Amino acid sequence: MDLSSLAPNGLAGVIAFETHIAEPDVEGGRLRYRGTDIEDFMGNVHFEDVWSLLVRGDFNAPLGGNAELPELPTHGDVRIDVQSGIAALASAWKSHQIIDMSPDDVLSDLRKTSEALLALTARSARTCEGRTGGTTNEGNTAAERFLSQWRGEVNPRHAQAIDAYWMSAAEHGMNASTFTARVVASTGADVPACISSAVGSMSGPLHGGAPARVLWMLDEVEKADNAHTYVNNLLDSGNRLMGFGHPVYRAEDPRARFLRRAAKEVAAPRFEAALALEEAALQALQERKPDRVLATNVEFWAAVLLDFAQIPAEMFTPMFTCARVAGWSAHIREQIGLNKIIRPSARYVGTKDCALADVEGYAQLKK
Ligand code: ACO
Numbered sequence: 001m002d003l004s005s006l007a008p009n010g011l012a013g014v015i016a017f018e019t020h021i022a023e024p025d026v027e028g029g030r031l032r033y034r035g036t037d038i039e040d041f042m043g044n045v046h047f048e049d050v051w052s053l054l055v056r057g058d059f060n061a062p063l064g065g066n067a068e069l070p071e072l073p074t075h076g077d078v079r080i081d082v083q084s085g086i087a088a089l090a091s092a093w094k095s096h097q098i099i100d101m102s103p104d105d106v107l108s109d110l111r112k113t114s115e116a117l118l119a120l121t122a123r124s125a126r127t128c129e130g131r132t133g134g135t136t137n138e139g140n141t142a143a144e145r146f147l148s149q150w151r152g153e154v155n156p157r158h159a160q161a162i163d164a165y166w167m168s169a170a171e172h173g174m175n176a177s178t179f180t181a182r183v184v185a186s187t188g189a190d191v192p193a194c195i196s197s198a199v200g201s202m203s204g205p206l207h208g209g210a211p212a213r214v215l216w217m218l219d220e221v222e223k224a225d226n227a228h229t230y231v232n233n234l235l236d237s238g239n240r241l242m243g244f245g246h247p248v249y250r251a252e253d254p255r256a257r258f259l260r261r262a263a264k265e266v267a268a269p270r271f272e273a274a275l276a277l278e279e280a281a282l283q284a285l286q287e288r289k290p291d292r293v294l295a296t297n298v299e300f301w302a303a304v305l306l307d308f309a310q311i312p313a314e315m316f317t318p319m320f321t322c323a324r325v326a327g328w329s330a331h332i333r334e335q336i337g338l339n340k341i342i343r344p345s346a347r348y349v350g351t352k353d354c355a356l357a358d359v360e361g362y363a364q365l366k367k
Contacts, residue, residue, distance in 0.1 A: 006347060017182070017338075021054060021330045022171045029251030029295075033171055038258055042265070047166035047323070048142040054171050054330040055110060063326075065137055065145040067115035074127050078318045079203050081124035082117060087196035089116055098336060099188030106336060109191040110329040117195065117325045118142060121318050122149035142166070146322070157266045158309040162319070164262035165305050168255040168298065169320055171327030177202040181328040182335040186342040191332065198328045199321055211303035212313035213242040218304070222273050227280035235288060241281045243300025252295040259301030268308035274301070 007014045023032045031038050033054055041050060048062035070092040072085045098106055126135065135152045139145040143163040147154045180201035184194040224230040234241065246253055263271050278296055285294040311319055356362060
């Protein structure tokens with residue numbers, strides 16, 4: 001084994017797998033799930049169908065809404081409820097470990113766990129908001145069922161906004177949480193262990209940025225009434241414009257385009273203000289960084305759309321988790337097919353030949 005080459009910190013640019021699941025087209029600003037452009041989804045399919053496309057490669061078995069949830073403790077924090085709740089499903093369901101399961105049984109556990117993740121998120125959001133009164137599991141789409149479990153009622157346009165957001169955020173190649181899901185799957189652990197680990201990986205603020213900050217900018221633009229002045233003042237003071245630029249895309253983030261269209265279709269009241277802010281931001285960035293493509297990213301229009309659906313900012317990451325469970329499930333299946341544990345190497349650069357007695361604290365142990 002050649003251990004002479006060291007991968008860059010963070011593994012940026014390292015190709016660890018071949019995948020059939022998604023293809024972010026960096027230069028052209030397109031995103032395809034199993035070869036299908038996400039632009040074609042709106043008005044034709046829903047998130048539950050996209051789950052089937054990503055995980056199975058067809059539309060034949062959409063995600064359902066019949067998750068059976070055991071009684072679980074609540075912690076007053078949706079992320080912790082979901083992460084710990086998913087892990088606890090393994091004992092409640094007496095899940096087998098992937099290594100002992102047939103491919104069909106793994107698929108069945110991925111489906112059950114994905115359905116449970118949506119239901120757990122809705123239930124936890126409901127509890128955290130102190131909502132009382134009846135809840136239902138009714139609706140024609142996963143987003144409608146989610147809202148009825150959370151709020152006890154469904155605003156169809158809110159459901160449409162959530163559906164669009166979930167479809168756009170369902171999969172995006174080899175990010176930190178997807179990598180985590182694959183690492184755990186490669187050990188042969190049970191499906192709830194894979195998914196709850198991915199939830200933990202996604203919970204850090206560096207995964208997906210902070211759409212809440214876009215809303216602060218929008219609030220200020222609405223107050224200032226002149227997007228250009230606001231944007232230029234912000235840049236002059238050394239701040240970045242949230243929702244612009246991308247570590248991967250060197251063209252418009254295709255998810256931004258998709259979600260802009262969705263925000264227009266649901267007639268989000270802040271659409272015009274957001275558009276004015278976006279235009280002013282793009283113009284200022286172009287003027288200041290003419291050699292760089294700094295375009296709108298997914299966070300910008302996701303914030304507008306989720307705000308329209310009355311999703312509080314603290315629920316933005318759990319909503320992202322609901323979407324990305326589709327991508328994680330697809331990657332877990334793909335990883336199992338490789339039948340190989342993920343086990344990179346590290347080059348040791350620490351202290352050599354240190355005597356036991358020279359280790360700090362050893363003398364105290366001997367007293
Ligand atoms: N506002 C102002 N200036 C910016 C912005 C921005 N949004 N994005 C990049 N720049 C500037 C950088 O400061 C840099 O300037 P410099 O050369 O004078 O130092 C220059 O443009 C080039 O930056 P890049 O190399 O293209 O950007 P980088 O890869 O360093 O960062 C990042 C990408 C972190 C996304 C950045 O664009 C940013 O901070 N955006 C705002 C935060 C945001 O929207 N995050 C969500 C990203 S989407 C996602 O992660 C799924």
